[in-house]
Amino acid sequence: MSIASPSSHAASSRPALKPLDTALAELLAQAAPLSGVETVSTFDADHRVLAQDLVSSLDVPAHDNSAMDGYAVRCTDLAAGTLLQVTQRIPAGSTGHALKPQSAARIFTGAPIPPGADAVVMQEDCEIVETLEAGGASAAGVRIKALPAPGQWIRRRGEDVASGAVVLRQGQRLTPAELGLAASIGFDKLVVTSPVRVALFSTGDELVMPGEVPPSQMKPGAIYNSNRFFLRALLQRLGCVVTDLGIVPDQRQATIAALQGASQHHDLILTSGGVSVGEEDHIKPAVQALGELNLWQIAMKPGKPFAYGQVGSAHFIGLPGNPVSSLVTFLLLVRPFLLKLQGVDQVAINSIAIRADFTWARADKRREFLRVRRNAAGGLDLFSNQSSGVLTSAVWGDGLVDNPAGQTIAPGDTVQFIPFSALLS
Template identity: 65%
Template sequence: MNAPTAAPPPAKALRPLDDVLAELLGHARPLNGAAWPDEQVSTFEADGRVLTESVISPLQVPPHDNSAMDGYALRAADATAAGTVLPVSQRIAAGEVPVPLQPGTAARIFTGAPVPPGADTVVMQEDCEALADPQGAPQVRFAKAVRAGMAIRRSGEDVQLGSVVLAGGQRLSPASLGLAASVGRAHLQVARRPRVALFSTGDELVMPGEVPPEQLPAGAIYNSNRFFLRALLLRMGCEVTDFGIVPDNLERTRQTLAEAAQGHDLILTSGGVSVGEEDHVKPAVQSLGELHLWQLAIKPGKPFAYGRVAQSHFVGLPGNPVSSYVTFLMLVRPFLLRLQGVQDVRPKTVALPAHFTWGKADKRREFLRVWRNPQGGLDLFPHQGSGVLTSAVWGDGLVDNPAGTTIAPGDLVAFVSFTELLS
């Protein structure tokens, strides 16, 4: 008599993405403090880094009232009628120190030059005619009546003395670097870069260049995840150590995890976090530390793991390329930002009209690959499978579609651009 077959374990309930993200961020302690000292870097080299202190302006920007264009500076009361002619008493270029303006005269002035004391307006040269008196002295005729305050950039209209120009905890952009330089900052205090160990698992994986396509063994695939995950990590400002491909072997997986935990803040893997007999990442992590295996209520991307190996965080992504790509953007990206001290880590969405039909409501929240067309709407990539990486190249963003929702042409949907997610 055969023994009764054991009942399969009950399926785990799928967890909402927002709940998992909140729990994941709860584990992300910023990499600043005594154990992880900040770094001072040249402002030239600080693009993409995260400030750990606010930048306070020690000056006004601009430091003085200056001309917004080439033209003539004068008192508006001296040219209240069109056709007024005034003598030109001085010439002021950017960087020069003007003398007080003589009443009843104008000053030739150039963009960025300080407005002379006594002048209250600047008229652009297109509304002026340069003349000379009988002795050859310069004059100017104003084509229109003049009013006070024209074409003057006021001292401090960009930055006020003592104001916070860049707040600690924000990620620096090229414009941020220019703003820091405008208040005299040659160096900035930033969070240390996260150190990430990366590896893929799977006997089926082959690196491009090792085997030509025509000789690829049956069942083998090229390792695409390794390439885009490394690139994504670098874009997030990480220092990456690539541990390559780990075969489907428990002991080799344990050895690699133990080695990767040395000197890294995060271990990131793709594949091997499901429940198959050849998925060895789960038991290997559990034997070295702790593991939380979550089934996400999103599509693409369902298996997702978080844990600790020694002092390192561990994140395991699904093996299917688009699943791995989307879960990185939705979960790993905000986690890495929070490690660097950024508080606002959620991507920003905009409402745009769908120019497609999506009639297959799913019980999971879906991230559809779309393209923003010239008409301002969104076109859908025809193949939304989790292995179709073409969709992430063709598309320029994702539609965040709530569970159980169909989409008809003209419906407003939540769009998040890859530009937002990859910056």
């Protein structure tokens, strides 16, 4: 999608804004997967990333088995109302013997199908009766009220997983269902990539930690450090090991010292604030003094200022200070970067086409990410204040509309929606 060009005067004084997709591609090109691996219990592997393919050494299920509680039968024995003698009982975990003609086996869900049987009739379609055997003894019988088709309610051996199949591939980020699948083929431990070690700090003399100063005693211009809380939580959700270095003063040497120390034992240094070019923004010269830095002005709103570089062997990413800008740039840029560092092979962000039930008349030259919420009618409502400092918009909303540069929105238009649920998992 096209990005509006800056004026000729602005173009002569600063670089053109970089399209978001270009910035993401350049960022991901730097994210070589980390080499470390570790073995963890399958119980503890949720959200971890597989470091090797998982190959099954068995069929799942291991034998033809019943999908229902009912009766295993031979279809050739049956006509409407057929009465069969029940000659065996097969619970799950046991095996039966060959089914004789004109007989049925009482069978339970998961139990192996006895040789000779080719269908299961669910118990709701059967009537239990007593039959008289020779000599006057009574025996259990079953009348089949609904004729089955061959194969009915039989789960075939290997229909879920075949022996020798690659069940889960290297680079997959594990979910609870995948943990269950790994366990079903006998894996109680999994080899996963080592977590990314992240050093996190904020810059800004205006920042105050909640609990240190009550609201009534806040100095003019002071604000509580909200970014530190949501960035740390986002990193932990992605399985990172986080070292929280707190708030670094707006001083060149303090910033250099924090960066230098963090680079020693971390894969990534993540900061918020201080990535503009003002006199009190010390991140840029501090990173340049220790390593290298690319400072991008990205054609996105919110979240224009963004920095990537290296300090020693550690990656460096600097996020903007405004909370919504910091949140959105993390979700759209840092999250896929961290996933790729962990070896995840699919990091693309997918959007959903949904109807807009709002008006957005102010087309911007940048690509916009609007905070919205799904409504009961299946459309999207817009939060009234889209300022980059209004964090309540991200709490009220349940996702973002990815709106192209120069695009207005009218009620009924189809827009691209990115759910927070997908970005926060």
